[in-house]
């Protein structure tokens with residue numbers, strides 16, 4: 001190989017990082033793959049836009065076909081985002097026998113298997129390390145490092161934006177809207193940050209992680225999702241008092257043949273290893289039957305960390321080119337997907353209710369839990385400002401999701417219950 005030519009789709013937060021790393025680490029790339037790497041064309045929306053990196057304006061184009069159909073381009077790096085249009089571009093690029101590296105979890109969670117099949121049919125690599133947990137090499141760790149093991153649990157903070165928001169809200173008392181803006185300015189958030197704060201971005205990543213970790217095709221619809229938008233200062237305050245930290249947690253758990261995958265705000269005991277993962281940092285805890293507990297930590301979003309994963313994937317493609325083994329590394333899922341029923345999913349829960357401050361209400365509420373054999377780790381009744389009301393805050397012991405949901409339905413039907421203020425999953429014990 002005399003030279004590797006890259007077509008870059010997108011020159012925003014991640015794209016500019018890719019350009020910088022390819023320029024600044026040219027020596028290292030040469031040493032590893034034995035030839036120079038050049039960026040031949042860059043797709044953008046607006047050619048006249050000011051860029052955060054020095055780039056020859058003649059490389060910029062608004063026509064994707066100039067990259068996809070350029071016979072001299074060996075690898076397409078996709079960092080433009082989007083789904084349908086991007087899928088078309090990448091399918092065409094693969095059919096034109098270009099290797100693809102992408103950071104796009106939206107696309108991989110929906111069309112990953114189609115794109116991977118097309119890649120291997122055309123003898124091409126399709127790598128997507130940057131799509132999950134930014135700069136942490138988690139996908140390679142699952143696929144290569146832990147290839148011999150049977151993974152049964154993965155638990156992670158996989159969205160940098162929401163971790164940044166929750167950290168600033170809990171530690172500095174910052175307002176949600178203000179911190180979200182800051183996360184957008186720092187380049188952590190998606191173009192539409194709804195997918196971050198509603199948990200969808202994390203759900204896409206958990207679908208990708210569990211598909212690889214469990215070797216089972218987990219679709220986005222299989223992931224139960226709840227985001228962070230309804231978390232209040234009061235919830236964070238109660239969490240702290242009870243010795244918990246609020247985090248948006250993705251959980252993928254396999255027991256026997258069955259799996260559960262979810263993303264939801266979770267109160268973690270302060271001693272939990274994920275509780276000290278702050279700001280835009282991500283971490284993924286992985287349990288394998290043979291290896292036991294492992295933990296992967298690092299920056300989950302941002303220009304250079306994400307670009308590091310991209311350029312490392314590029315090195316992987318180039319090494320395969322030298323060996324002549326492109327398109328041979330993807331493994332199709334080994335197992336049929338079987339999802340757990342709600343009666344098979346166990347957790348502890350935090351619940352905060354406003355109830356009428358009357359004799360017997362407390363007893364009625366606790367009796368509903370007893371009917372479902374759910375007991376309490378902690379239960380408190382506190383006065384609230386509004387006259388005639390009391391606040392009940394409780395943490396359950398382990399309960400089946402089905403029981404917990406049935407309890408919530410019964411509580412909502414009780415006249416004495418004015419409002420269910422909040423409910424969260426809990427990991428670990430309270431103070």
Ligand SMILES: NC(=O)C1=CN([C@@H]2O[C@H](COP(=O)(O)OP(=O)(O)OC[C@H]3O[C@@H](n4cnc5c(N)ncnc54)[C@H](OP(=O)(O)O)[C@@H]3O)[C@@H](O)[C@H]2O)C=CC1
Pocket residue numbers: 009010011012013014015043044045046047049062078079080081082085103104105106130131134187188189190191300301302303306
């Ligand atoms: N930001 C991060 O920390 C991380 C992002 N990702 C993923 O990486 C991808 C890129 O993210 P990010 O860099 O933040 O996004 P940005 O919005 O910063 O950049 C997107 C780039 O793509 C170009 N672009 C977008 N749509 C089109 C289009 N239809 N035609 C031509 N050009 C287009 C834009 O052009 P122009 O500049 O002219 O507007 C821009 O240069 C996304 O898939 C994201 O989910 C993954 C991990 C971390």
Ligand SMILES: N[C@@H](CC=O)C(=O)O
Pocket residue numbers: 131133134158159160161162188189190196201300301302
């Ligand atoms: N918006 C995402 C970017 C990386 O995937 C995040 O905040 O984690």
Ligand code: NA
Pocket residue numbers: 129130131132133134135136137138139309
């Ligand atoms: Na990664």
